[in-house]
Amino acid sequence: MTLTSVHVPTDTGPLTAGGRGGERRWRGRAALAVLLLVCAVALLGPLFAPHAVTEPVDIPYAPTSGRAPLGTDKLGSDVLSRLLSGGGSLVLTGLAVTAAVCALGAAAGMTAAYLRGWTDTLVLRTADVLLGLPAFLLLSVVVVATGRGTAGVAVAAGLILLPETVRVVRAATLRILGQDYVEVAVARGERPASVLGREVLPNLAPVLAADAGIRFLGAVTVVATASFLGYGPQPPAADWGLMVMENRDGLTLQPLAVLTPVLLLLLLLLSTNLLLDAVFSGPRVKAAGRRAPAPEAPGPAGALLAVRALRVETEDGHAVLDAVDLDLGPGELLAVVGESGSGKSTLARAVLGQVAAGLRHAGGEVWLDGRGVLRLDEREVRKLRASVCGYVAQDPRTALSPHLRVDAQITEVLRARQVPKAQWPEEVERSLRLAGLGPGFVRRRPHRLSGGQRQRVALAVALAGRPRLLVLDEPTSALDTVTAAAFLTDLTRLRRETGTAVLLVSHDLGAVATVADRVVVVERGRIAAHALSAPEPAPTPVEDGPPPASEPLLTANGVRLLRPAPVLDGVSLTLGPGDCLTVVGPSGSGKSTLLRCLAGLERPTGGDVHLDGRPLAPDVRDRSRRQRLRVQLVPQDPYGSLNPRHTVATIVGRPLRLRGGIPTEAQPREVERLLGLVGLDPELAGRQPQALSGGQRQRVALARALAAGPDVLLCDEVTSALDPSVAAGITALIARLRRELGLAVVMVTHDLSVAARLGGHVAVLDGGLIRETGPAGQVLRHPEHAVTRALIAAVPRQTAEPRPADAAKGTGGEDR
Template identity: 55%
Template sequence: MTDVAIRPATGLGPVTRRRRPVAAAVTFVLVAALTLFGPLLAPHDPTESVDMPFAPASAKAPLGTDYLGADVLSRVLAGGQTLALVAVAVLVLTYLAGATAGMLAGFRGGWTGTVVMRLADVLMGLPALVLLAVVVTGLGRGVFGAAVAIVIVLLPDVVRLTRTATGQALAHDYVEVAVARGESTMSILGREVLPNLTPVLAADAGVRFVSAVYAVATASFLGLGVQPPSPDWGLMIFENRGGLGLQPLAVLAPAVILLTLLLSANVLADRLVGSSQGVRVPRFRRRPAMSAGAPAADEGADTVPDAVVSVSGLTVETVADGRAVVDGVTLAVGRGQVLALVGQSGSGKTTTALALLGHARPGLVRSRGAVNVLGTELTGLRERSLRRFRADHTAYVAQDPRTAMPAHLRVRDQIDEVLRARGVPRAQRAERAAAALRRANLPDDPAFRSRWPHQLSGGQLQRLSLAIALAHEPALVVLDEPTSALDPANTARLLAEFTGICRASGTAAVIVSHDIAAVAAVADTVVVMYGGAMVESGPAARILTAPVHPHTRALVAAAAPGPSDHDPRDAEPILRVRGLSVDLPGTGPVLTGAGLEVAPGGCVCVVGASGSGKTTLLRAVAGLVPARTGSIELAGDDVAPSVARRSAEQRRRLQLVPQNPYDSLNPRHTVGQIVARPIRQFRLAAPHEAAARAVDLLEQVGLSAEHAGRRPAELSGGERQRVALARALAARPDVLLCDEVTSALDRTVAATVLDLLNRLRRDTGVAVVVVTHDDLVVRRMGGAVLRVADGVVADAESVGTVP
């Protein structure tokens, strides 16, 4: 089966469904058992002669004899053990060496990465058989020489794979937090990177095992591996090839069993790789109709004329316990219309939006209802047809473009790939790409189009995702929190421009958002979700001015600014930054002469448009990007510009809280392990007390001891952000550096997190520096406000806090 990969900006990634390879699994297990335990079943000593050479089958030798007169059956039963053990040993050594080298090359970069990758390229460029012959000649014929040679042959591929996967893993916020905390290289690679490479490496190992078995058998066939008279399948084929006409079983028996092992292992490896890269599409399971409460709405979904997408009675449940995540949703969107799905984290709005594309996340299943797009019922399509339909007619913009966008493609290639897949002629792609960038309020000059994703700000990445989604003019576009990384001015402008394009082109748009005020300004219809159900829907103006449901009223109230109260701090600053300037490779100056001061228990809000340099300022203070000029003082002591040159005590006292709660926690660790790590790293408690201290910190941020045993995937966005705060507080810092900590949260949860930060300031005296584009943060946090524009602190002011 050939899988069609759909880019995150235009689809939902590779989606596959494969039958379980039961026959291949059973065959592989049987052959594997034979290779390991076959010698115990051999009726004769496989090295002793029992009859004349190449004797036919007989009662004494059921498969006849080989060129030495030894029993073929006994040699076949005994001939796989060495091969299997050597192949496994080769595989283990290859991954130990290759994964270590690949991770170091990806993490260190520079000369380390260059040397490792050039050596891998040299080894890859040499013919495998020549390399095998040269190494065996140097080390001598036999199992050891052949094993070393095969490790060298397989090593380059593993190095390249690991380096690429490491580069992707390093883009996650939880790795950056570990770097800012001063974790050692081996700790970062072993604790943060390697656990997330394990699924990729495990899937690749299945394929590589087949290569290892084949290589070991080939070495024996060439007389370079196992030496006579030891039994070996590859050696048997080589030794008995001259008597094929006299006694074919002496060659065919080892050849057939070797081929069976390779084919069954290859089928299983193919399925393993497919399952690691794809997502199973759950079958549409019909169940008896269930009653669902009707939401407060101004008009029914079935009254929308010329609907591009219509949903009727959609119910999505968990596979494990049948709990309804989305319950009885009915809606429709016409051509050129904009529908906004709003609600708290966990309300079911993203699950509903994905269902419009015929997709359910792992662990969920559509149990009831219909989804119709452009007259096509998606629940009845096969996987291949569904993927093709999505690619041709829909687009999807993920919430976090940093992890959803390929890191190895430049800006121009990101858009060109989409246009090429849609059959747009090469001559038209450049202009179409430039137009898409302009529509998203991005530069369309050659310099910008040559940038890599890591050279763009979060806001620029989000706008690039929108440009990619609109480049092929889809009939339906679904956007998951498309403006979470943008400031209010850019949010309003981009949403207005985006919806204007949709209305002009007849594209139906569904926007998932927690910012009800922002999306209501451009949406035709607002659907409010709570607990998986639609609780209210209607025209945007009515929802904002006369909300009916209590949850809707709470969302509207949270979006409104509150009263202020001055929050002066006159103590000596704990953190003082002066004249900080930062240049980024390939970008030039991004921050010039910036400074700030914050006292214990105080707060500084750094605000500005997307790409203005405010996050660069925070990262420079954290030591993650080198400052060209300027100074940083912590409690009166100078702090080195690079985190690597700072003392452990300085790294402890400055703690970073990343922007995205969905990417700031390592999915392979439990909450308790995540929070306890800084305690162990900085030796702030005895090893046996770290777990209990972690529970205390979770309770301090409003969570319970029960959360310590969960993994991040089991938490809501607000709970994840609280865990990130608990992890930062575990180091007992003097200053928290918070990067857009509420941008991915709905208004009510964001207000709760901000109140928590204010309480921590008051109770612990920790100072807070907050980068934000949200006026709600400024109003609730109070303190000093630094406004950054084009890399320069334009002005400073002081505001109060919301009581």
């Protein structure tokens, strides 16, 4: 496991590295002060020059004197006057080139990423041509074509710097375009300019800011080099680069004529570089902090991982974890269960010596393999983790590099562990086998894997280092019941074959209780209880009465999609107003792809979709705005479906403006009404998504969809990332909206309890085909197809009944 880390202060003793954050801020402030001083000299210097830049004040290369404090240059002019007057052109040209490059690069990069196709190819090939030309050759050709002077140098500098900005912006834009909130904007009918300007550009701003600083450095370097070569301002103009070129032959006679402009150039470049480093290189993940070196007490005997009185708190002293005690022995599986915000994921990272930005370790001890993690320096902690631990993050989409094949993902770990290259094929096969995958996955990339397959690949990557401790953060949250059950079964097999200990973080108490040796419940940062198995009743399916006769609202006929193998193979469905269809099936069955085809975000290779009997274009961009507003998508991830740069009021209010018919002055009241409709306090309208819980974010996503005035809601796994209690609330909300507003709902889920609570009809999708369909009660009580029976059989029938932590003994002591 590789985590970037630095040390932060704790209140448990003096730190040897506690000043890193403060040191970085101090360096940034110092660099800013120097940069402002140099720019002030460059821009305001002419006002304070004691002589005209062409006025001879002494013999050439005269030493310092009262009339010429820095001596004279080769023409006898005052070096100080030329120095004060020679930086303005350089700084202003650098700023102008930077602004032009950032503006043109942002426009070209965003357009190429959004339009793709021949536009993307043309932009990239043009950038490749410019990058392939040597900078000196490009500078010379442009200056010859335009003539010597500032204008030609500025054009050349722009052409030299532009390709890199285009590529940086294009790559960042592609990443942002993959976010759910962008797809929602496209699906609701936003024009390309609005998508790029409202959804992409605000999130691109940090990238552009960092790139602008780098391009300014490049622009100053190119302009100064051009002046030194004689391409820029011509004598007798004052310019720092020109001063170096003019006076280099007199360096031994009058070094100040050369060294002073060189010094100012260096200060300009170095201060800019240090400022960029201070502003943009701050780590997002911090080490939990360490104390000054002290004799290390051995950890509890027999425990691979031991935690005593661990406390992690926010910067203002609020406890996120408080007085946590845990023990985990070799080969043992300990499940840590709790609702969102309980501190369970913070605990999983803290035991590895990591805390998120904004948190700090404030007390307690952690021993990993007998060594006190909090007493080791950064390098030793990383080495210890690499030799002992494997870590699997919650979201497999972000845990895997999208551009690397599966075998490359695993060999990256083997290379870091210095495993001989001859052993790589054997180790790759072993890791995949342990994770429950065959050799056929070796050459695949993540986009060709289902959610369950990605999770197993992430597990294989973690196993490549042969860890003795696996830390798994919500590994089953996005998996269907069959895949989740198989994954947990594989954990049992894995422990038996390798003796690996497992720390499993989850909010699904019923699932983990069937495989865990011990379960502890975390509540508000404390170990609140241990858990014992107890029967769990399955939810009773809601029985819908016979639907009223009505014309079909949404129909799909024989929808097919090939990639190149069939993902959907002739799927048909029909919904009337107020109907509900829950689509269930194992991971990789095509559920989300079907929803995307209905929304027009995936272009099917066959079949058609109709709304009110009228055909919908396969591509959402070819549909009318009214059609797009009538079919609204609610994405799966509550953390990626809302634009982090917008407030709740802006997110919910935008569809109102597209929909029209509501006066501008009345829109804030309508936003408040919609928030109340989904059970949110209208006071949340001024907050940004990061200030909301997962359940609140999902309700905002529902309010945004309702703001468009839809007839059909397409809900993609909207409860998968939520705790059971929160998920039940969201399901009840959708059921209520369906009844009250007459919405037709297509719900994609792997949670059969959602289908039971929503009622309506259920369609079981597997291998791109609907294997079984019918009323929810009938399908769930009397399944006919083997896939349906397997899904129902895999639903956990056990949950955990908590008991006070002080009544249960852990492996090495009490858990509280």
